Amino acid sequence: MDLRYWLGEALDSVREWSAGFGPYRPHPSLEVGDERFAEEFAALTERLRDNYPFFHPRYAGQMLKPPHPAAVAGYLATMLINPNNHALDGGPATARMEREVVRQLAAMFGFGDHLGHLTSSGTIANLEALFVARELHPGRGVAFGAEAHYTHARMCGVLGIEAHPVPADARGRIDLDALEALLRTGRVGTVVLTAGTTGLGAIDPIHEALTLRERYGVRIHVDAAYGGFFTLLAGAEGPEGLAAEPWRAIARCDSVVVDPHKHGLQPYGCGAVLFRDPTVGRFYRHDSPYTYFTSDDLHLGEISLECSRAGAAAAALWLTFRLLPPTNEGLGRVLAAGRRAALEWARLIEASPSIELYQWPELDIVGYFPATEPMALSRIDEAGARILRDGMADPDDPVFLSTLRVDAGAMAARHPKITSDADGARILRSVLMKPESEDWVPHLHARVEALATR
Numbered sequence: 113m114d115l116r117y118w119l120g121e122a123l124d125s126v127r128e129w130s131a132g133f134g135p136y137r138p139h140p141s142l143e144v145g146d147e148r149f150a151e152e153f154a155a156l157t158e159r160l161r162d163n164y165p166f167f168h169p170r171y172a173g174q175m176l177k178p179p180h181p182a183a184v185a186g187y188l189a190t191m192l193i194n195p196n197n198h199a200l201d202g203g204p205a206t207a208r209m210e211r212e213v214v215r216q217l218a219a220m221f222g223f224g225d226h227l228g229h230l231t232s233s234g235t236i237a238n239l240e241a242l243f244v245a246r247e248l249h250p251g252r253g254v255a256f257g258a259e260a261h262y263t264h265a266r267m268c269g270v271l272g273i274e275a276h277p278v279p280a281d282a283r284g285r286i287d288l289d290a291l292e293a294l295l296r297t298g299r300v301g302t303v304v305l306t307a308g309t310t311g312l313g314a315i316d317p318i319h320e321a322l323t324l325r326e327r328y329g330v331r332i333h334v335d336a337a338y339g340g341f342f343t344l345l346a347g348a349e350g351p352e353g354l355a356a357e358p359w360r361a362i363a364r365c366d367s368v369v370v371d372p373h374k375h376g377l378q379p380y381g382c383g384a385v386l387f388r389d390p391t392v393g394r395f396y397r398h399d400s401p402y403t404y405f406t407s408d409d410l411h412l413g414e415i416s417l418e419c420s421r422a423g424a425a426a427a428a429l430w431l432t433f434r435l436l437p438p439t440n441e442g443l444g445r446v447l448a449a450g451r452r453a454a455l456e457w458a459r460l461i462e463a464s465p466s467i468e469l470y471q472w473p474e475l476d477i478v479g480y481f482p483a484t485e486p487m488a489l490s491r492i493d494e495a496g497a498r499i500l501r502d503g504m505a506d507p508d509d510p511v512f513l514s515t516l517r518v519d520a521g522a523m524a525a526r527h528p529k530i531t532s533d534a535d536g537a538r539i540l541r542s543v544l545m546k547p548e549s550e551d552w553v554p555h556l557h558a559r560v561e562a563l564a565t566r
C-alpha cells in the first residue's frame with residue numbers, strides 16, 4: 113500500500129465529513145502560515161534524523177520497529193477527529209472498535225466471557241491486573257520470576273503490596289520449586305508468570321504452575337506484553353511452531369496482558385489487559401460527574417484506571433486486524449519469520465568459533481557474546497560493549513545491536529567454564545521482530561563475527 117496516497121485519502125475523507133456540519137471561521141490565534149511552518153517543520157525533520165534505523169533489518173537491537181502503514185493510516189484518519197475512548201460520548205465509533213479488537217485478543221488467548229480494554233502501555237495493563245489482584249487478595253503479596261519485567265516490583269510499590277521475586281532456572285524461567293516454597297508461607301496472593309521475558313523471550317511453564325493455583329489459592333496473571341501474539345504459533349507446523357502447553361494454559365489463567373504496540377504492528381500507546389472473570393469490573397466502580405450521558409451501556413472508562421485514552425489507538429488496531437488478523441495465517445506469518453530468523457541465527461552462532469550462544473531462543477530474541485581469550489566475565493563484558501559501539505559506528509555497513517546485563521550466577525548456570533571474575537557481564541542481544549530480519553541473518557552474523565575477531 114502507498115502510504116502517501118492513503119494519508120491523503122484519510123485527510124480528504126475527514127474533511128468531507130467535517131464539511132457536512134457547515135462552515136465556520138478558524139480562529140486567528142491558531143493560524144500558522146505555510147512559510148513559518150515550513151521552517152519549523154524542517155527543524156523537526158532534521159532533529160528526527162537523530163535516531164537509529166528501527167525499520168531496517170540492520171537494526172537488530174531492542175524491541176523497536178515502526179507500525180504497519182495500515183496502522184499509521186488508521187491512526188491518522190482517526191486522530192484528525194481525536195475521539196476519547198474514556199466514554200461512549202467521547203468516541204462512539206472507536207469505543208465499539210475497541211470492544212471488537214479486545215474480543216479478538218480474548219479469542220486469541222482462548223478466553224470466553226471476559227472483561228478487557230486497551231491501555232496506553234503494558235505497564236499500565238499490568239498495573240490494572242495487579243490492582244484487581246490486590247482487591248481480591250488484600251494483604252497478600254505478589255510473586256514474579258527474577259527475569260520478569262522490572263515494572264512488576266515497581267507497581268507493587270505503587271499499590272502497597274509486598275513483592276516477592278522468585279529465582280530463575282537455567283533457562284531464565286521462574287523456578288517452580290522456589291515458587292512453591294514461597295507459596296507455602298501463605299504470604300502470596302498472586303503469581304505473575306511471563307510468557308516471553310523482555311530480556312531473552314523465556315516462557316514460564318504456565319501449564320505446570322496452574323496446579324499451584326488450586327493448591328495454594330492464588331491468582332495467576334500472565335504478563336505476555338512481549339510474547340502474547342506468539343500464541344498464534346503454539347502447536348503450529350514447521351520450525352517456527354512453539355510447544356503448545358504454556359500458551360494453551362493461558363486460557364485458564366485469571367488475567368493476561370499483551371502489547372499490540374510490540375508485536376501487533378501498532379504505534380506506541382497500545383497495551384491491553386484481559387480478565388477471565390468479567391465480574392472483576394466491580395472493583396473499578398466509580399462515578400464521573402463529567403461523562404457517561406448518552407447510554408446505559410458500560411463505558412470503557414468505567415472499567416479502566418486511565419481516564420482519557422486515544423480512540424485512534426483502537427481504530428489503528430481495528431484496521432490492522434481487518435487486514436492482518438490475530439490468527440496463524442494472518443499476524444502469525446509475521447511472527448513466524450522472526451522466529452525462524454532467531455533459530456537460524458542461533459544455529460550459525462553455535463557453529464561459530466568467535467561467538468557463543470547465551471541460551472537457545474524460545475521466541476525471536478537471540479542472546480550471544482564474543483568468545484574471548486581467556487573466557488572471563490570482565491573480558492566478555494568489555495568485548496561485547498566494544499562490538500556494540502563499533503557495529504553502530506561503521507559508516508559503510510553498520511549493525512545495531514543491544515546489550516543485556518546478566519549476573520554471574522545466570523552465566524554460570526549456562527556456561528560453567530567461564531571464569532566469574534566480576535558480578536556479571538553485558539552480553540549482546542538481538543530482537544528479530546521484523547519479518548525482514550529473516551533474509552538478513554547471514555549478513556548480521558557475518559558482521560558480528562567480523563566485529564568479534566577485529
Ligand SMILES: *Cc1c(COP(=O)(O)O)cnc(C)c1O
Pocket residue numbers: 232233234235236238261263306308309310335336337338339371383
Ligand atoms: C515491554 C514489557 C512490559 C512493559 O510494557 P510497556 O508497554 O513498555 O509499558 C511489561 N512486561 C513485559 C514482559 C514486557 O516485555
